[in-house]
Amino acid sequence: MGVAYRETKQLEPAIRQYQTALAHDPNLTPAYIGLGLIYTDLGRWDEAENAYKRALEIDPRLAAGYHNLGFVYSRRGRYEKAIPLYRHAIRLNPELAYAHYELGLAYIKQGLWDAALDAFRQTVALDADHISAYYNLAQVYIHRGEIHAAEATLATFKKLSDAEERVQWRKRYVEKNPDSPQVYLDLASAYVQRSQLSEGKFREPKLHDAHRAYKQAIRLDANHLEAYLGRASVYVALNNPSRAIADYQRVLTLAPNFPKAHLELGELFLQQGLVEAAQPHYESAIQIDPTFAQAHAVLGAIYSEHGERDRAIQSYQCALALAPEHAQVLNNLAWLYAENDIHLDEALSLAEKAVSLQPHPVHLDTLAWVYYKRGEYGLAEAAIRKALALDPENEAYLSHLKAIQANPFNSPR
Numbered sequence: 001m002g003v004a005y006r007e008t009k010q011l012e013p014a015i016r017q018y019q020t021a022l023a024h025d026p027n028l029t030p031a032y033i034g035l036g037l038i039y040t041d042l043g044r045w046d047e048a049e050n051a052y053k054r055a056l057e058i059d060p061r062l063a064a065g066y067h068n069l070g071f072v073y074s075r076r077g078r079y080e081k082a083i084p085l086y087r088h089a090i091r092l093n094p095e096l097a098y099a100h101y102e103l104g105l106a107y108i109k110q111g112l113w114d115a116a117l118d119a120f121r122q123t124v125a126l127d128a129d130h131i132s133a134y135y136n137l138a139q140v141y142i143h144r145g146e147i148h149a150a151e152a153t154l155a156t157f158k159k160l161s162d163a164e165e166r167v168q169w170r171k172r173y174v175e176k177n178p179d180s181p182q183v184y185l186d187l188a189s190a191y192v193q194r195s196q197l198s199e200g201k202f203r204e205p206k207l208h209d210a211h212r213a214y215k216q217a218i219r220l221d222a223n224h225l226e227a228y229l230g231r232a233s234v235y236v237a238l239n240n241p242s243r244a245i246a247d248y249q250r251v252l253t254l255a256p257n258f259p260k261a262h263l264e265l266g267e268l269f270l271q272q273g274l275v276e277a278a279q280p281h282y283e284s285a286i287q288i289d290p291t292f293a294q295a296h297a298v299l300g301a302i303y304s305e306h307g308e309r310d311r312a313i314q315s316y317q318c319a320l321a322l323a324p325e326h327a328q329v330l331n332n333l334a335w336l337y338a339e340n341d342i343h344l345d346e347a348l349s350l351a352e353k354a355v356s357l358q359p360h361p362v363h364l365d366t367l368a369w370v371y372y373k374r375g376e377y378g379l380a381e382a383a384i385r386k387a388l389a390l391d392p393e394n395e396a397y398l399s400h401l402k403a404i405q406a407n408p409f410n411s412p413r
Helices: 002-007 011-024 029-042 045-058 063-075 079-092 097-109 113-126 131-144 147-176 181-195 204-220 225-237 241-254 259-271 275-288 293-305 309-322 327-339 344-357 361-373 377-390 395-405
Strands: none
Touching (some): 002 011, 029 063, 045 063, 063 079, 097 113, 097 131, 113 131, 131 147, 181 225, 225 241, 327 344, 344 361
16 A cells, blocks of 8 residues: 555655554565655655665665665765765665666766766666666766767767657647547557667567557557557567467458558568468568568568579569669579579679678678679689688588689699
């Protein structure tokens, strides 16, 4: 009850509930911590300090207790007492991101900029969503004259701040429109965007928030296709493919000709190595809408793997008609031509373009093989050696080099 009252900002009833709990069990540390948090919120510093000290007397290894007591001292300007408490909390729990953050703030107040730099760096390493840590880290960089680092850190701060503001705006809109599935869908999308801003990685807490918003949209409208698609993508990010598949299949039950669902379900099956299950969904997607270049590209790879050369060539050609700068498709079609000793002039043009767009060792290997099939052994060896310079232990490249060097013009006379 104390926790429930505190979380709903009913602080005086929360105090009474915690005190009642302590009357039954005077050694209940969570009750002292709860009281300390409330007294801190109310600015009743002496009472907060006493509550945290009592909790630490009962459990001296309570990392949060040391941090919270340090926080009280910090807010009273007693940083010399706060710093060792934060350090002790971190020794007990090195992954306590907020302790690193508060320690950084205390270091700044003491003029210990180098120590503050380490503390804020550790904060964002542990919690890549900590918006305030990026701001303060940027201030440390500015103080140290590291302008480029400051600008990059401030850019991250701005992205996170803007994304968080979108989330908060959407939440306010939900409060005004609690019966609209669309507003929950918009909130879920904001959570997903917020989750993706940390070094390109998904952050699970925001994904779980997104899941709850999608679930509420579906509760309000059991036939909402975009909500099922969104929730499926969250399940994929949370590594729960079975539930993602169920949502995609629900979409296709409601709308069998929805190409996006076919594409995403096909991709999910491919990620699981279920090529046979993926293929019909890609085929359905392009039957419904032939403009999906990536679907043509994937089908080209599937057909090629199955030995269906003509279908593979046709799929790759369709993909390139839609996306002529797709380096991987250029490379794959060039390889297919070379392996089958057909259209070698076109294969050379495709391979050269793939390498110019993306000089990846795989593309250099294909170019080398096209040269080899055309009998241009010197150019073939030069290209394969470039591939090996980038990936020296690759057995396929080494095998190709050996084959190229064994051509008749390198044989002893």
